[in-house]
Amino acid sequence: MLQKNTDIPYQQLPFVGQFNIFPLLGFKTELTRQPHRHDHYQVVWFSKGSGQHIVDFVSYELEDNMLFLLEPGQVHQLLDDAKEGHVITFTEHFYFSNRHEQATMYDFTNLFDATRGYAPIRISNRTAATFQLLAELMYREKSASGSSRSIIKHYLNAFLLQAEREKKRNAAQAIAPLKGDERVVLLRRLLEKNFRAQHHVTFYASEFSLTPKRLNEITREKTGKTVTELLHDRLVLEAKRKLSFSHQSVKEISYELGFEDPAYFSRFFKNHAGIAPQDFRDVMFK
Template sequence: MLEVKKLPTGTLLDIENVKKTDGIESIEPHRHQYFEIFWVISGEGSHSIDFMNYPLCSGLIYFITPGQVHHVHDLPDGLYAISFCSSLISSDFRSQKILEQIFFNNRSYHPSISVDSRGKQALKKLLEILSTELGSPDCDNELINMLFTGFLRYLMRYQPVRDDIPKANDERMTFLLSLIDSHYTDRRNADFYADKLSLGSKRVNELSQKYFSKTVTQLIHEKILVEARRQLAFTTRTVKAISYDLGYQDVAYFSRFYKKATGESPQDFRHNWFRSSG
């Protein structure tokens, strides 16, 4: 069964300076109920997010959202593991927008950014102040909120700027992802999402292509495949039961869809996963 990690009761923010000699906290894949930032300070390693492998190299900062499957294969010499609850961030529009923009790229392009030496110095100072305040017996939560929001805001400076996407995110596309997360098992037609966004089907697909380089249907299929892999890898449920859970009444149709998209059948994926993890 896939472990779901939670922060201790009452903890809104946790900052760990992890060394390779400490060993991997979780040798098995797991999910978080919180946001996590992995900032590699030195050395090289590797990890996977939703079954996609990524390098852990010095200067790279990864963003992992609640619910994603995270698996650290090899720790680098040193990294910061920063875990926080969404309630740490103020509910005002500007603060919530920062959170959305920082983790937006996680779903649209590459789930990491790279910082230079100047950025490292500034961000380390912020983390040091935050760590000191967290360890204080009279910790000021309001100050923690302000400092950590500043930390996220500073990170935004290092988000890559692409000429083919707008400089500011379209809130409708963030809402689109949220809608897909909620309805991917029962609503696979772009018309449903277009209606929810008060847009035409053609327009919502144009925006989806602009921001994600994928159509709405492709985004839905991507979500289905990720959830299918999670259940195939971490449950003993039959392929038939999984296909029903994902909204497919015909298991043969689901299996054909899965194989066409991934190049292997659901059964083959499960077999290969257990063989590689054993």
């Protein structure tokens, strides 16, 4: 169990340099079953899986050939019954080691971008076979004498491009896919940048030269939520992360998230999370 006097914001993986790949079957620690986060990008491919994988406090039922893409700072935990597959970890610096690569390499950050809503990716059998081949090539190059960063990077690049194709296929096969609107994607990115300081719809509407009413109409049509609801979701998620992974008091967290009145923040959190902030923290450390 987590200890209240121990600060463990990031899990220490068997991370060699700025890239690593390792089998899921052989990787199991007490910490994997507890909420934790990483300071690098992580690709978790369950070739066989059952149980639960919880990402940012949302539980997903594991299936065979399911892929999870995690950005730095995302919270997750594995409550699994069985799992096989591979984990790939890498830093942005590993992938983009110079300006030329930033201009010419595939921009994987869009693949990991959850602004359209986070969801695992279901992988077809054909793509799973390709993933297995690319994983074996990465293992082989990583363990070779004088292994090449460039070769590993190209194998990784091919893996991520295949993942992007599957992500698009998943979206196309959705029962009721929402029509895209680039303004909603930009709004989510704007929220991500400003949610701590800007709690009013008028700020975000002005960025699009729209009235608050019109921006709310757009977001409700595309996401089923108003701007305020999207903002509140992000504030609650960040509050949960802070309550789980910091020693800051509830009062300090409320100020950091832009609430001038800690008592109002506590009411806000309980209204949206169904539990008071301190009670949520106590449950996490139980």
